[in-house]
Every structure is written in structure tokens, then in C-alpha cells.
Amino acid sequence: MSAKHRENVVKLIKAILKPFKLEEVREALTSIGVRGMTVTEVKGFGAQSGHTEIYRGAEYTVNFVPKVMIEIVVAADVVDQVVDTIQNTARTDKIGDGKIFVLDVEQIVRVRTGETNEDAI
Amino acid sequence: MNFRNLTLAATGTALTATAASAETMDKGDVSFMIFSTVMVLFMILPGLALFYGGLVRSKNMLSVLTQTTMITALVMVVWVIYGYSFAFGGGSSPFWGGTGKLFLAGVTMDSMAATFTDGVVIPEFVFIAFQMTFAAITPALIIGAFAERIKFSAVMVFTLLWVTFAYFPIAHMVWDGAGYIFNMGALDFAGGTVVHINAGVAALVGAIVIGQRKGYGKDMMAPHSMTLTLVGAGILWVGWFGFNAGSNLEANGGAGLAMINTFTATAGAILGWTIVEGSIRGKVSLLGAASGMIAGLVAVTPAAGSVGPVGAIVLGAGASIVCFFFVTTVKNKLGYDDSLDVFGIHGVGGIIGAVGTGIFTAPSLGGVGGADYDMVGQTLIQAQAVGITIVWTAVVSFVLFKAIDMTIGLRVSEEDEARGLDLATHGEAAYHN
Numbered sequence: 001m002s003a004k005h006r007e008n009v010v011k012l013i014k015a016i017l018k019p020f021k022l023e024e025v026r027e028a029l030t031s032i033g034v035r036g037m038t039v040t041e042v043k044g045f046g047a048q049s050g051h052t053e054i055y056r057g058a059e060y061t062v063n064f065v066p067k068v069m070i071e072i073v074v075a076a077d078v079v080d081q082v083v084d085t086i087q088n089t090a091r092t093d094k095i096g097d098g099k100i101f102v103l104d105v106e107q108i109v110r111v112r113t114g115e116t117n118e119d120a121i
Numbered sequence: 122m123n124f125r126n127l128t129l130a131a132t133g134t135a136l137t138a139t140a141a142s143a144e145t146m147d148k149g150d151v152s153f154m155i156f157s158t159v160m161v162l163f164m165i166l167p168g169l170a171l172f173y174g175g176l177v178r179s180k181n182m183l184s185v186l187t188q189t190t191m192i193t194a195l196v197m198v199v200w201v202i203y204g205y206s207f208a209f210g211g212g213s214s215p216f217w218g219g220t221g222k223l224f225l226a227g228v229t230m231d232s233m234a235a236t237f238t239d240g241v242v243i244p245e246f247v248f249i250a251f252q253m254t255f256a257a258i259t260p261a262l263i264i265g266a267f268a269e270r271i272k273f274s275a276v277m278v279f280t281l282l283w284v285t286f287a288y289f290p291i292a293h294m295v296w297d298g299a300g301y302i303f304n305m306g307a308l309d310f311a312g313g314t315v316v317h318i319n320a321g322v323a324a325l326v327g328a329i330v331i332g333q334r335k336g337y338g339k340d341m342m343a344p345h346s347m348t349l350t351l352v353g354a355g356i357l358w359v360g361w362f363g364f365n366a367g368s369n370l371e372a373n374g375g376a377g378l379a380m381i382n383t384f385t386a387t388a389g390a391i392l393g394w395t396i397v398e399g400s401i402r403g404k405v406s407l408l409g410a411a412s413g414m415i416a417g418l419v420a421v422t423p424a425a426g427s428v429g430p431v432g433a434i435v436l437g438a439g440a441s442i443v444c445f446f447f448v449t450t451v452k453n454k455l456g457y458d459d460s461l462d463v464f465g466i467h468g469v470g471g472i473i474g475a476v477g478t479g480i481f482t483a484p485s486l487g488g489v490g491g492a493d494y495d496m497v498g499q500t501l502i503q504a505q506a507v508g509i510t511i512v513w514t515a516v517v518s519f520v521l522f523k524a525i526d527m528t529i530g531l532r533v534s535e536e537d538e539a540r541g542l543d544l545a546t547h548g549e550a551a552y553h554n
Contacts (some may be wrong), residue, residue, distance in 0.1 A: 053343055055408050056462060057449025060343050 009118055010105040011079050013072045013086070016042065016098040021090045022068050028089040029072070032081060038071045048096030065096060073105060075118055144233060144242045153372035154247045160363025161254035165193050165261055168360050172353025172411075173265050174551075176461050179345040180541025181269045182551035188264050188273065192280050196257040199284060201225055204256055205249050207289035208297065215301035218293045225249065236370040243370060251367060252292070259288050259316045265461030266324030267331045267531070269342075270538050273546045275531045279521055283323060287517040291315050291510055307506035308482060308499070310379065311368035313423025313475040314510040321468020322511050323518040324459060330522040331531050333458035335538050347407050354411040358387060361418050365425040378489070379425035383418065386425075386437030390417020393438030394445045412448070416441040416466050420474030427478060429487025436481050440473040472507055479503035 017025060022039065029037065043064035050063040074082055083100055091097055110120040170189040174182045196204070203223050212219020222228065228249065233242035260280045264271070294300040295307065295315050302314070309315060334342065344350055365383045369376040394413025399405040420440030421433055428436060448465035459465060479500030482488035490499075525531055532538075537545035544550060 054402065054404075054406070055343055056412060056465075057453060058342070060341050062341070 009076055010108050010121060011074055011076050012103040012105050013074060013079065013082055013100065014069060014103065015072075015086050015090070015100040016044065016067050016069050017086075017090045018092065018096060018098060019066060019068045021092075022070070025070065025086055025089045028085050029082065032085055033078075034072055034074065034082060036072070040069045040071075042067050042069045046096070046099070067098065073108060073121055075121055143240045145240060146233060146242050146244065147371070150236070150241065150243055150371040151247060153376065154243050154251060154367060154370065157363035157367025158247065158251040158254055160360045161251070161258065161367065162193075162360075164357050164360030164364060165254070165258045166190060168353050168356035169258065169261055170353065171349045172357055172415075173268065173461055175346040175348065175350030175353060176265075176344045177268050178342060178541070179552055180543055182345060182543065183547055183549050184273070184542035185264065185268060186551070187547055188271075188276050189261050191273075191277060192261045192264070193257045195277060195280055196260060196284055197253055199281065200253040200256050201249075204284060204289050205252065207285070208256075208292040209252065213299050215299060215304065216290055216294060218289070218297060218299075234370075237375065238371060238373070241371055248370070255312060255316060255364075256284060256288055256292070259312075259320050260284055262316070262320035262463055262467055263324045263327060265463040266328040266459045268460045269542065270331065270334050270532050271542075272530055272533050273542075274529055275525050278529065279327075279525055282521050283518065286521070287319060287323065287514045288315075291319055291513060294509070295506065302506045302509060305505060306499070306502050308427055308478050308503065309423045309475065309506065310426035310478075311365045311422045313419070313471045313478065314506055317419045317422060317467040317471030318475065318507060318510050319514050321464045321466075321471055322514045324463030325457070325468060326515055326518040327522055328459040328464070329457050330519065330526065333456075334460065335535060337458050344408065351407060351411055354414055358383075358414060358418060361387075361422075365422060369426060375426055378430075381430045382421050382425045382428060382433040385430045386421035386433035387414055387417040388437070389434035390414060390420065390437035390441035393417075393441040397442050397445050409445070412444070412462070412466060413441040416444040416470040419467050419470035420477065422471070423475045424478040424481060427489045428481040429489075432481035432487045436474065436477045439477065440470045443473055444469050472511075475507050476500060476503045 015025075019041075026037065043066050045063055045065055048065050050061060050065055053060045053062060072082065079102060083102065086100055107116065108120045109116050166189065170186045173189070174185040177185055201224070203220075205225060206218055206220055206222040208218050210218035210221040210223075212221060228245050230244065230246060232245035234245040234248035236243060260283055263283075264276060292315050294302040295309050297303060302309075307314075336342070362380055362383055366376045366380040369379050391410050391413040394409050394416065395405045398409040417437035417440065420437050421428075424433065424436055444466050447469045448462045452459060452462070452465055479502065480486065480496060482490045482499065483494050483496040484490045484492065488494075490496075522531065533542065533545060
């Protein structure tokens with residue numbers, strides 16, 4: 001297979017979410033057939049601003065807000081369904097709900113068996 | 122030793138020496154004092170270690186724990202070798218106890234030490250051990266001032282020299298029967314001057330000499346664990362009963378008074394700080410409550426044996442509120458980096474407590490002072506004692522900090538400071554995620 005043919009078959013979906021939404025999103029995704037994900041605790045800011053902490057008169061502005069980032073690798077044909085599921089489950093209509101990114105995956109390998117491409121999803 | 126002499130003198134009763142055969146050692150007193158001694162060790166390890174440790178950034182947590190531990194060990198050995206002698210060796214100098222008890226010479230398990238009650242004695246080893254824990258905690262308090270940037274070797278050298286030239290002489294002057302400040306008639310039940318003002322002023326000098334932490338005022342330097350800080354504060358409060366009540370040297374009404382004062386002053390102080398903070402900031406903070414707690418404990422330390430429990434509430438709250446304004450406003454205006462507010466709480470709280478002892482010992486305010494108690498006169502004596510302590514320790518500390526800075530250096534490199542003292546100095550991490 002040529003490199004160009006393989007290009008759009010496997011996608012990486014990264015979603016940055018409010019931490020309390022993680023369980024709900026995980027459950028929604030597993031119910032549509034997503035069989036794995038990686039979760040990282042991250043911090044960041046966008047429209048949502050941080051907060052101030054004061055310790056004995058020393059004031060600190062914490063610009064970053066804690067979030068979680070989930071990463072899922074899926075076949076290209078289910079990307080839209082997965083993205084919609086995440087967005088509908090994680091949405092609270094308040095700023096700081098997060099963002100979803102869809103990236104191309106150049107290669108994917110299952111460590112146990114050595115399978116590649118769609119067989120490794 | 123201390124206050125009892127004043128009341129007897131005031132009522133015209135002469136102190137008579139008691140015959141050795143009239144001495145009684147009561148097992149209740151001995152167990153009480155052994156327990157109190159261990160409680161003061163508990164205050165240092167892990168009390169103070171965690172209280173301070175939680176307040177620094179996680180990359181420096183271990184350095185605080187290590188410094189506290191090592192200072193404790195060093196001072197305990199020094200105490201037994203020459204510290205006890207320099208403080209309580211029986212010499213007649215007003216400034217120094219002499220060399221009579223170097224290496225605890227002549228002290229056996231049958232040797233007895235006096236208490237505040239004629240004829241009641243406790244084993245001298247117990248007294249030595251009790252005082253030893255006070256000698257250990259005092260330099261350990263100072264490390265808060267230069268946390269997160271001090272060189273470990275500098276801490277150890279400073280500790281050794283500072284206890285020698287500041288702690289032992291002041292302990293002698295305030296607590297020994299031949300001591301200069303003792304004979305002025307100053308009241309310092311458990312160490313408002315000897316421990317807290319002493320350490321607080323040394324800390325202030327140290328913070329100024331060593332300079333601010335890199336990034337002070339800009340970088341995020343919030344406490345890494347308020348949880349551990351509260352654990353440490355709680356241990357300090359509990360252990361402080363050994364510190365204050367134990368300073369009575371016997372288990373009787375005096376110990377009971379010191380104990381209840383250690384409750385009420387502290388509670389008043391917590392409320393004082395948090396009410397003021399809550400009114401000004403709109404929020405009550407845990408650090409505020411814990412800081413108020415310590416400020417109250419510090420303030421009641423010189424007063425524990427002579428003020429009344431209700432007066433103690435006022436003393437604690439008053440000291441705590443002044444400390445609040447000092448650490449939140451005055452310190453920032455003056456621009457020095459006393460990282461863990463050693464002067465702001467131990468120094469300022471100690472000064473208010475020591476001077477306030479003169480006021481609240483008055484019988485009209487519930488204190489144990491006699492009918493002819495001279496409140497103004499005693500308060501002036503207290504102020505003089507405070508002044509002498511401040512000047513002595515400021516001079517000694519300044520000389521020592523400067524000398525150490527010029528020889529081995531006080532501060533770690535900028536790179537090490539950024540990396541964190543745990544890895545840079547000790548090659549260890551407090552936490553691994």
C-alpha cells in the first residue's frame with residue numbers, strides 16, 4: 001500500500017474536557033463501541049480565566065485551570081460519531097468546556113502482536 | 122526559680138535553703154516531666170518539620186525536613202557536651218553558667234534539680250533533657266526565614282555557633298538563678314524571650330542578610346501542602362502543652378494553669394486572626410487559622426504560668442491580630458523575604474506575649490500577681506528583658522550570618538535554587554509522582 005492510501009485511515013482524537021465530565025464521556029464512548037482511551041491531567045486556559053490564592057498576604061494568580069485530556073485512536077469512518085458523542089456529553093454551555101482536535105495518525109502498532117494499521121485500533 | 126521568688130519577696134518572706142533530707146521526689150512529677158519532655162520533641166519532629174514543610178514548594182520539602190532533623194541532633198549533642206553547663210552550670214556570672222557541668226560532669230541518676238516548690242525535686246537528668254528540647258527547637262524555628270535558598274552546611278555551622286553565643290547565654294540570663302534578666306525580676310515562664318523572640322529576631326536578621334528568594338513577588342510560591350501544614354500545626358499545639366505546662370516542673374495547680382492558658386490563648390488567637398482576616402478579605406483561610414494558632418501559642422509561652430485563662434484569651438487574640446497585620450502588610454512594605462514569617466509570628470508574637478505578661482499577671486486581670494502587684498513596673502521590666510534579648514541576639518546573629526556568608530557562603534547557586542534544594546543539596550526527592 002502506498003503512503004498516501006494509508007494516510008486517512010486512522011485518526012487520533014484529542015479532547016480537552018472539564019475534569020468532572022470525564023466519567024460521563026468515558027461511559028458514552030464505550031457505549032458506542034470505543035474500546036480504549038488514554039487520559040492525562042493537564043492544565044491550560046482559553047476563554048476561562050484562572051483564580052487567585054492568598055497566603056498570609058502573598059497573592060498568587062493561578063492562570064491555568066485544571067482539565068483532562070483524553071486521546072482516542074479510531075478508524076476514520078467513525079470519527080464524526082465519536083466527536084459528536086464527546087461534544088454532546090461534555091458540553092455545559094459555560095466557558096471552559098474544552099476543545100476537540102482530530103489528527104491523522106501515520107502509523108499504529110499493537111505492541112503485543114505487532115499488528116499495524118486498522119488491525120491495531 | 123522565677124516567679125515564686127518575686128511573690129515571696131513581695132510578701133517579705135525570706136527564701137530559706139531546705140535541708141537535703143527534706144527533699145522529695147514525687148513519681149507523679151517525674152512522669153509528668155518525662156512526658157512533657159517527649160512532647161516538646163514531638164513539637165519539633167514531626168510538628169515543626171511538617172508545619173514548615175507544607176508551606177514551602179514541593180521541590181524544597183525534603184530540605185526543610187532534613188534541616189529540622191539535623192539541627193535537633195546537633196543541638197542535643199552540643200547541649201550535653203557544653204550547652205547545659207553554659208546555661209545552667211551553676212556558675213555565678215549573670216551571663217554564663219560556666220564550665221562546672223561540661224559533659225554533665227557530676228550528674229548521676231540520683232542528682233536532683235529544684236522545682237518552684239521548696240523541697241520538691243525532680244531528677245536532674247529529666248531537667249537536663251527537658252531543657253535540651255528547648256535548646257533544639259529554638260534554632261529549628263529560625264530556618265523558616267531563609268527556607269528554599271539556604272546552604273545546608275551554612276545551617277549547621279550557624280546553628281552550632283548561634284546556640285553557643287545566643288541561646289545558651291540568654292537561657293542563662295532569663296532562667297538561671299544567677300542570670301542577669303532573671304534578677305531584674307522578668308517573668309518568662311516557658312521561653313517567650315529565650316525561644317521565640319530569640320529565634321524570631323535571628324530569623325529577621327538572617328532573612329535580610331541572605332536576601333529574597335529568586336522570583337519573590339512574581340513566581341508561584343504557594344504552600345505545596347496546606348494539609349501537612351495543618352498536621353504540623355496540630356502537633357505543635359498538642360506538643361506545646363509539654364512546652365508550657367512542663368515548664369512548671371511539677372504536676373500541680375501551676376501546671377494546670379499553664380495548661381488551660383495554652384488552650385484559651387490559642388483559641389482566642391485563632392478567632393482573632395480569622396475574624397480580622399474574614400472581615401478584610403471576605404474569606405477565612407486555613408493558613409490564617411493555623412498562623413493565628415501559632416501566634417497565640419507563642420504569646421502565651423511567657424505568660425502561661427502567671428496569667429488567668431480569660432486574660433490569656435485577650436493576650437492571644439491581641440498578639441494574633443498584630444501578627445496578622447505584620448505578616449500581611451508591614452512585611453510586604455518593608456520588602457524583606459522572611460519566607461515562613463518566623464519574625465512575624467515568633468518574634469512579634471513573642472514580644473507582645475512577653476510585654477503582655479506584665480499586664481495580664483495583674484490580679485485585677487485574673488493573673489497570679491499578689492495584692493501589691495505593680496503592673497506598670499513589671500511591664501517595664503518585661504520590656505527591658507525583651508530589649509536586651511533583641512539586641513543581644515540581633516548582634517550575634519548578624520555577626521554570624523555575615524561571617525558565614527564571607528567564608529562558606531549562605532546561599533545556594535541560582536541554578537540550585539531553581540532546581541530545588543531537595544535534589545540539589547540532598548540528592549533526594551520528597552515525592553515521586
